[in-house]
Amino acid sequence: MSMAPVLICRPGPRAAALAEAMAARGFVVEHGEAMALEPLPEDAAQRAAWLDFDQFRRVVVVSPFAAECMAEAVDRYWPQLPVGIDYYAVGAATAATLHRELGVRVHLPPAGGGDTSEALLALGSLQRLDEQRVLLVAGEGGRPLLAETLAARGACLTRLAVYRRRLLEPAEPLRQRLTAGDYRALVVTSGEILEHLARWCSHTALHQPLIVSSTRLATLAGTLGFRRPVVASGATPAALADAVTKGDPEKADVDHDDLEKG
The missing domain is CATH 3.40.50.10090 (Rossmann fold)
Incomplete structure (x- = not known):
């Protein structure tokens, strides 16, 4: 597994539980602050x-x-x-x-x-x-x-x-990740955050796996130009972590032309 991180942009204290679930599956995690509650x-x-x-x-x-x-x-x-x-x-x-x-x-x-x-x-x-x-x-x-x-x-x-x-302008490390598409997957569970982050996503980033928690968000992602949405079975840390595994670019059995139903 390469060291490219999974970017999680969940606001508030729930981000910690999500990071733990990702780490438990062997992923390197970075938390991007995009919204304050x-x-x-x-x-x-x-x-x-x-x-x-x-x-x-x-x-x-x-x-x-x-x-x-x-x-x-x-x-x-x-x-x-x-x-x-x-x-x-x-x-x-x-x-x-x-x-x-x-x-x-x-x-x-x-x-x-x-x-x-x-x-x-x-x-x-x-x-x-x-x-x-x-x-x-x-x-x-x-x-x-x-x-x-x-x-x-x-x-x-x-x-x-x-x-x-309150939406937050991405700090420089997150902005650089989004500009370069230098991450394994981006995890977003809010349409407001997704629209906000799309402003900084390059063509490369738009072709990286995007993990969302509903088909509604996947539809929004498509209108914003994201090409590889993966729909988790829910918004729980376990469901989102499972979806990251499904959307992993090194998984040969994943068809990224279809929305994963989770």
């Missing part, structure tokens, strides 16, 4: 949601960082967690954070569906939400699919932004 100061909308937390029938959380922000706030307002709330998470890492911080059972997308909003919305308990109060905890911006679909299914929806994403 910053908690938003509590405003009137947040305060109202936390005070009324016991009035929500369902709480949907989109990311581990959103789960951390929510757990910190709920702990301040509710020393004893209200009962009768069903919790939902888009991915396993978010569910694990909710369970660790709040001790709650969490509904996840059906097995094999991937860690996506579409997969979560396939759950039977989210099909009819007639007048149920639903809290959606997320970051600023992001995809509107969850909010729009839950509202269309009858939910009395409160969408609460608890953090912001």
Whole structure:
């Protein structure tokens, strides 16, 4: 195995677990800072949601960082967690954070569906939400699919932004890697980060393996000019590390003209 690194551009503390999974498979890893996650100061909308937390029938959380922000706030307002709330998470890492911080059972997308909003919305308990109060905890911006679909299914929806994403200009080492295409694979799990990094990717970089966590991101990658997307079976460290192995240029059995389904 050559010493060209796998570049991971996952923001926040989850990057460490991803790096460990890659290293466990024998890959050299470099972490590229492309985005910072910053908690938003509590405003009137947040305060109202936390005070009324016991009035929500369902709480949907989109990311581990959103789960951390929510757990910190709920702990301040509710020393004893209200009962009768069903919790939902888009991915396993978010569910694990909710369970660790709040001790709650969490509904996840059906097995094999991937860690996506579409997969979560396939759950039977989210099909009819007639007048149920639903809290959606997320970051600023992001995809509107969850909010729009839950509202269309009858939910009395409160969408609460608890953090912001701030894009960072790549530091010189990462910029040089992207300019030269000098890496084994690039791992990206955010469309916003992918669009951001594409500005620095050379023709060579666009022909290197790109590991993404959904077919939606693979489609976006194609529009940005990436020629070798590999779709992981999810956004977990293990799934992404497995996809790096599948997309490895030294693997003779990989057909890079097709999207790997993971």
